[in-house]
Amino acid sequence: MQNTAVIADSIYLDHQSAAPVFTEAFEILKQYSVEPFSPTSLHQRGIISKKVLQPALEMIAAFLGCEESELVFTGGIWEAVVLGIEGFWRKNAFKNKHILTTPIEQKPLLLLLERLKREGALVSYLPVDKEGFIDPLSIEQLATDQTVLCCVQWVNPEIGTVQNLEAIAHVCLNKGITLFCDGAYAGGWIPIDLKRHPVSFLAINPNQFNGPKGIGILYVKKGIKIEPIIPGLSGDFGFWGGTENIAAVLATAKAAEITSQIFKEKVEKIGELQKYLWNNLQSYIPLIALNGPKLGPNRSVQNLNISPEYIGGESQVLSCGLKGVMISSGPSCVERNLRISHVFKALGLGYNRAMSSIRISLGTTTTKEEIERFIEIYSEVVSKLREMSIGWKKFLSTKKDQ
Amino acid sequence: MQNTAVIADSIYLDHQSAAPVFTEAFEILKQYSVEPFSPTSLHQRGIISKKVLQPALEMIAAFLGCEESELVFTGGIWEAVVLGIEGFWRKNAFKNKHILTTPIEQKPLLLLLERLKREGALVSYLPVDKEGFIDPLSIEQLATDQTVLCCVQWVNPEIGTVQNLEAIAHVCLNKGITLFCDGAYAGGWIPIDLKRHPVSFLAINPNQFNGPKGIGILYVKKGIKIEPIIPGLSGDFGFWGGTENIAAVLATAKAAEITSQIFKEKVEKIGELQKYLWNNLQSYIPLIALNGPKLGPNRSVQNLNISPEYIGGESQVLSCGLKGVMISSGPSCVERNLRISHVFKALGLGYNRAMSSIRISLGTTTTKEEIERFIEIYSEVVSKLREMSIGWKKFLSTKKDQ
Numbered sequence: 001m002q003n004t005a006v007i008a009d010s011i012y013l014d015h016q017s018a019a020p021v022f023t024e025a026f027e028i029l030k031q032y033s034v035e036p037f038s039p040t041s042l043h044q045r046g047i048i049s050k051k052v053l054q055p056a057l058e059m060i061a062a063f064l065g066c067e068e069s070e071l072v073f074t075g076g077i078w079e080a081v082v083l084g085i086e087g088f089w090r091k092n093a094f095k096n097k098h099i100l101t102t103p104i105e106q107k108p109l110l111l112l113l114e115r116l117k118r119e120g121a122l123v124s125y126l127p128v129d130k131e132g133f134i135d136p137l138s139i140e141q142l143a144t145d146q147t148v149l150c151c152v153q154w155v156n157p158e159i160g161t162v163q164n165l166e167a168i169a170h171v172c173l174n175k176g177i178t179l180f181c182d183g184a185y186a187g188g189w190i191p192i193d194l195k196r197h198p199v200s201f202l203a204i205n206p207n208q209f210n211g212p213k214g215i216g217i218l219y220v221k222k223g224i225k226i227e228p229i230i231p232g233l234s235g236d237f238g239f240w241g242g243t244e245n246i247a248a249v250l251a252t253a254k255a256a257e258i259t260s261q262i263f264k265e266k267v268e269k270i271g272e273l274q275k276y277l278w279n280n281l282q283s284y285i286p287l288i289a290l291n292g293p294k295l296g297p298n299r300s301v302q303n304l305n306i307s308p309e310y311i312g313g314e315s316q317v318l319s320c321g322l323k324g325v326m327i328s329s330g331p332s333c334v335e336r337n338l339r340i341s342h343v344f345k346a347l348g349l350g351y352n353r354a355m356s357s358i359r360i361s362l363g364t365t366t367t368k369e370e371i372e373r374f375i376e377i378y379s380e381v382v383s384k385l386r387e388m389s390i391g392w393k394k395f396l397s398t399k400k401d402q
Numbered sequence: 403m404q405n406t407a408v409i410a411d412s413i414y415l416d417h418q419s420a421a422p423v424f425t426e427a428f429e430i431l432k433q434y435s436v437e438p439f440s441p442t443s444l445h446q447r448g449i450i451s452k453k454v455l456q457p458a459l460e461m462i463a464a465f466l467g468c469e470e471s472e473l474v475f476t477g478g479i480w481e482a483v484v485l486g487i488e489g490f491w492r493k494n495a496f497k498n499k500h501i502l503t504t505p506i507e508q509k510p511l512l513l514l515l516e517r518l519k520r521e522g523a524l525v526s527y528l529p530v531d532k533e534g535f536i537d538p539l540s541i542e543q544l545a546t547d548q549t550v551l552c553c554v555q556w557v558n559p560e561i562g563t564v565q566n567l568e569a570i571a572h573v574c575l576n577k578g579i580t581l582f583c584d585g586a587y588a589g590g591w592i593p594i595d596l597k598r599h600p601v602s603f604l605a606i607n608p609n610q611f612n613g614p615k616g617i618g619i620l621y622v623k624k625g626i627k628i629e630p631i632i633p634g635l636s637g638d639f640g641f642w643g644g645t646e647n648i649a650a651v652l653a654t655a656k657a658a659e660i661t662s663q664i665f666k667e668k669v670e671k672i673g674e675l676q677k678y679l680w681n682n683l684q685s686y687i688p689l690i691a692l693n694g695p696k697l698g699p700n701r702s703v704q705n706l707n708i709s710p711e712y713i714g715g716e717s718q719v720l721s722c723g724l725k726g727v728m729i730s731s732g733p734s735c736v737e738r739n740l741r742i743s744h745v746f747k748a749l750g751l752g753y754n755r756a757m758s759s760i761r762i763s764l765g766t767t768t769t770k771e772e773i774e775r776f777i778e779i780y781s782e783v784v785s786k787l788r789e790m791s792i793g794w795k796k797f798l799s800t801k802k803d804q
Contacts (some may be wrong), residue, residue, distance in 0.1 A: 021435040030432070033423040033615065075477020075616060078632045078645070111633030213435065214477060214616020214646045229631065230480045231513030245615045401712070 010324040011370045011377075015300055015363025016157045016185060017328055020208040022258055022364075024252040029212050032247035053246060056253035064204065064219060065193035065257040070183070072218040073249055077184050077205035078108050079229070080216035084180050084201040085151060086113055087226030095120045098144050100177070101151040102126050102134050103346035109151060109182060110342070122146070128346055131293040132161030138173045139362075150177050154186035158343045158359060159292030160303030162190060169198045178224070184208060188259045189267065189300060200224050206248075210364050212257030215248040262364075269361050271301040277360070277371050278304055284379040287395075291349065291357055302363065307356040308382045309390035316358050319381045325374060328359045411741035412726040413772045413779075414655070416765040417765025418559045418587060418704055419730055424612040424660055427653040431614050434649035455648060458655035464622060465658040466593035466606070474620040474650055479586050479607035480510050481631070482618035486582050486603040487514055487553060489628030497522045500549040502579070504528050504536050506563070507555050511584060514742070515534030515553070520597055524548070533695040534563030541573045552579050557587035559759060560745045561694030562705030564592060571600045580626070586610060589619075590661045591669065591702060602626050608650075611768050664766075670765050673703040679773050686781040689797075693751065693759055704765065709758040710784045711755050712793035718760050721783045727776060730761045 012020075016086040021029075057068040064071075074080045101113060103125045113123050124142050126134045135358025139150060150172050155162050165181060180201040186192060194202065201224070204217040220226060258267075275295055281288060291305040308316070313329035320327050344354035360374075386392040414422075422636075459470040464475075476482045503515060505527045515525050526544050528536045541552060552574050557564050567583060574581040582603040588594060590611025603626070606619040622628060661668075677697055683690060693707040710718070715731035722729050727772065746756035762776075786793040 023436055025430060026436050030428060034425055034428050075481050075618075079477055079481065082632055108633045116635060212616070214614070215651055216477075227517075229509045230484055231517060248616055 007230045010326060011374050013075075013360045013362060013366070013374060014326045014328050015171040015366070016208070016359070016361035018213070019207050019210050020365055021207070021212055021362050022233075022255050024258060025254040028254050029247050029251040042313075051145060052250060053363055059253040059256040060217065060249075060256050062104055063192070063260055064187075064202070064217075065195050065243050066219055067222065069309070070194075071221055072220055073245070073252075074216040074218060075214060077203060077216040078205075080203040080218035081109055081182060082112060083226065083229050084203060084218050084220070085109070085149070086116070087229060088149065088178065088180070088201070088224070089116055089121070091225050092148070094148060095121065096146070097307065098122045098124065099149045099151065100124050100126055100139060100142055100147060101173060104128055104130055104132055104158075104343045105151060105153050105182065106157070106184075107110070109153075112185065113151070126152075127189065130347055130349065132156050132159050132343070133293070134168070135170045135296075136164060136167040139168065139177070140175060143175050143177060147175070147177050149180060151182070153182045155182075155183075155300045155303075156292070156343065157185045157300075157303070157361075158341060159305045159347070160287050160300040161293055162186075162298050162300055164298075164334060165197050165199070173198050185300060185302070188255075188263075189302060191263075194219060194221075194278075206252040206255060209259040211252040212248050213328040215241055215252055216237060217252070265285055266364055267301055267370050270364075270366060271295075271363055273366060273368060273371050274301050274304060276368070277375065278306075278360075280375045281378070284375065285382050288355060288382075291344075291347070291353065302361050304360040304362075305357055307353045307358075308386075309352070309356060310389045310395060311353055311382065311385040315385055316356075316378075316381060319385060320378060323377050323381070325377055328361070329357070412728060413776050414728045415762045415764060415768070415772070416728045416730050417663060417768070418610070418761070418763035421612050421616070421765050421766055423609070423614055423653075424657050426660060427613055427656040430656050431649050434652055443687065444607060454652060458652050461655040462619070462651075462658050465594070465662055466589075466619075467597050467605070468621055469624065472596075472624055474622055475647070475654075477616060477647075479605060479609075479618040482605040482620035483511055483584060484514060485628065485631050486605060486620050486622070487511070487551070487659070488518070489631060490527070490551065490582070490603070490626070491518055491521075491582065492522070492629040493627050494550070496550060497732060498524065498548070499551075500524045500526065500546050501551045501553065502526050502528055502541060502544055502549060503553040504530055504555065504682075506530055506534055506558055506560075506745045507547050507553060507584065508559070508586075511555075512555060528554075532749055532751065534558050534561050534745070534749060535606055535695070535700075536565060538566060538569040538573045541570065542577060545577050545579060549577070549579050551582060553582045553584070555584040555586075557585075557702045557705075558694070558745065559587045559702075559705070559763075560743060561707045561749070562702040563695055564588075564700050564702055564725070566700075567599050567601070575600050585590060587702060587704070588655075590665075591704060596621060607726040608654040608657060609659065611657050611661040613654040614650050617654055621653070626770055639646040668697075668766055672766075672768060673697075675764055675768060675770060675773050676703050676706060678770070679764075679777065680708075682777045683780070686777065687784050690784075691748070692756060693746075693755065704763050706762040706764075707759055708762070709755045709760075710788075711754070711758060712791045712797060713784065713787040714757055715760045717787055718758075718780075718783060721787060722780065725779050726781070727779055731759070 057071065061068045062070060072083065074083055099113060099121050101123060117123055126138050126142060128134055152163060152168055154165050169179055178200045183202045184205040185208060187204040200221045202219040206215050206217060207213050222353045278290065278295060285308055287309040289307045291307055293299040315330045317327055340351065340354040427554040442691065455607045462473060474485065476485055489684065501515060501523050503525060519525055528540050528544060530536055554570055556567050571581055580602045583601045585604045586607040587610060589606040602623045608617050608619060609615050638743060669711055680697060687710055689711040691709045695701040719729055719731045742756040
């Protein structure tokens with residue numbers, strides 16, 4: 001089996017698809033995986049809960065501002081989303097109840113709600129503006145006395161929109177609506193304090209703060225009951241069914257610990273790089289548009305989604321790939337087909353803008369040197385692709401004629 | 403965070419709870435986790451599918467004797483079980499249909515069927531004998547014209563029973579019943595050739611053949627349709643929803659590759675150690691009973707479940723734990739409470755036999771030295787615990803009186 005997929009000297013700007021795991025977190029994963037280690041041995045469990053697991057759970061709880069007993073660990077972020085939404089729906093044996101969500105949630109969540117529709121749920125979609133924001137007050141307007149659940153994403157991974165979760169949570173609280181928040185792209189990048197954000201559910205992806213893959217976290221507010229998706233959910237630590245993946249929990253705690261320590265500095269650094277990148281791209285590349293909110297507190301510092309006119313997103317991604325630069329032409333679950341993503345459809349920015357869009361996503365390891373090299377390579381890619389673009393040629397000749 | 407849970411010089415005989423990951427498999431996991439690496443970048447995906455992922459999928463398919471397109475990768479073994487059973491049930495929108503299973507399946511599977519009961523399923527339990535075997539012909543006897551599914555475990559992790567899957571599969575095939583097989587403890591230990599075992603579903607736990615945790619495999623026979631549990635299941639590689647955990651798939655392939663190479667030798671070696679262990683325990687410890695089938699082809703070479711009379715399983719496990727020996731007093735999902743496991747209940751061996759039982763499970767890394775030290779330590783533990791046992795004292799005095 002060859003292992004040649006990681007290209008030497010490559011520039012990785014696809015952190016919102018998958019992020020590198022901290023070496024320190026990986027070492028812990030290794031320690032509890034390669035060495036024989038069973039979390040279920042009666043004796044070892046005692047040692048673990050006192051010396052190792054308990055502090056790890058405390059670390060993760062502190063990271064989110066909640067209690068250890070409010071954490072459930074699953075096999076991944078989508079398992080956490082399904083456990084929260086479907087587990088809540090099943091536990092309450094809802095029929096003909098009303099759910100609110102936004103049209104820019106990630107596809108698996110929207111498909112899950114489609115499934116609940118077949119089980120009698122009524123689903124309404126809160127309107128989003130051209131930057132992806134919902135108006136918290138629209139929840140009040142669309143809610144009926146049958147509304148039981150509102151599913152809102154904190155950070156959109158395609159266009160970087162950061163919703164005003166605090167306002168949304170308070171509206172839901174006032175209306176007695178249970179709020180599920182997909183925090184996959186918030187954890188590690190937005191200050192999270194669940195005491196201040198009164199959501200009922202929050203799904204977190206440890207890999208997005210450089211923790212391991214194969215694990216997801218679901219925060220379930222004390223008092224909220226859910227039906228397990230994988231039956232056999234243990235009461236002990238609130239784990240997902242089956243034998244606990246202790247190694248992944250410990251590695252997640254290490255990633256949370258490191259992230260807490262570097263958080264402010266990291267977000268500032270990446271925010272600066274994001275600004276530097278966008279300013280330079282604007283000055284080097286004519287006719288380039290930013291998709292999503294303007295840079296600042298309401299946009300994820302990781303995310304830059306741009307549309308250089310007259311050239312396709314896929315050709316940009318492939319051309320960059322040939323030069324060792326990894327970017328994306330949409331979120332991971334959308335780009336397999338060439339249709340416009342449902343997010344762009346909801347924004348109403350038009351077909352051309354969507355088709356020419358690419359996503360650059362920065363991460364913890366991103367350096368200024370990488371950004372500088374990227375600006376150079378990408379500007380060249382855009383200019384070469386435009387040389388071959390009929391639309392661009394037409395535009396130039398129109399311009400000349402003027 | 404302290405990492406002191408792995409005891410130095412410990413003897414790990416709890417491989418059926420969690421197995422150590424092959425160093426080679428872990429290195430691959432590391433390579434594709436610590437280095438920035440996204441499986442969803444359009445460019446990288448091309449490289450992966452041609453150079454890395456395709457051979458990995460072929461390796462895993464060859465390991466199971468199936469085709470790559472018949473594999474679905476999930477976040478763990480239980481996700482695979484739920485995806486197979488519930489996904490099949492949902493896809494066919496069954497109502498009032500009949501399911502066959504055994505009373506010695508693992509708890510999460512039995513709980514899942516309880517859930518389906520609430521959705522209208524009728525569930526019958528095939529009788530098991532005192533060694534845990536079902537009679538394949540009992541499927542014919544219990545099946546009705548409403549029977550759509552039969553869920554049978556290949557290898558029981560508590561008492562080591564290896565069912566005659568070939569016979570079971572043929573009965574199901576004749577009766578037109580879809581067969582779901584929980585192969586969690588078969589993969590890597592029983593020769594698997596899905597061409598010879600015509601099951602419709604087979605769930606496999608890569609960790610049991612020293613692959614990584616956080617990944618499960620579901621074989622879905624070509625032509626069988628299931629509804630995804632995590633919506634957004636990609637058609638490309640047949641993965642579970644969300645971004646693919648490529649690193650774990652590649653590490654699984656490496657573990658499958660190594661296991662294929664060492665399979666015969668490993669099973670022979672562990673089988674010899676199992677015999678050596680049982681023969682010695684019998685000669686050193688009076689009044690000790692074997693639970694499950696006699697050693698041989700119908701018992702997993704990994705598993706020894708024994709009951710030394712007059713002392714409790716938990717006290718044996720704890721006493722061994724204090725001496726650095728890790729064994730188990732039941733399967734991982736049962737031992738949290740002190741009730742008798744559902745498996746022992748089904749065997750009908752009586753309360754005392756169940757309460758005094760422990761499980762020793764051998765694995766790839768187990769050595770003869772470990773087994774020898776274990777025999778010594780365990781014999782001492784049993785003898786010390788019996789000194790404190792009122793039952794044992796009564797027994798001795800009865801014996802003296804005779």
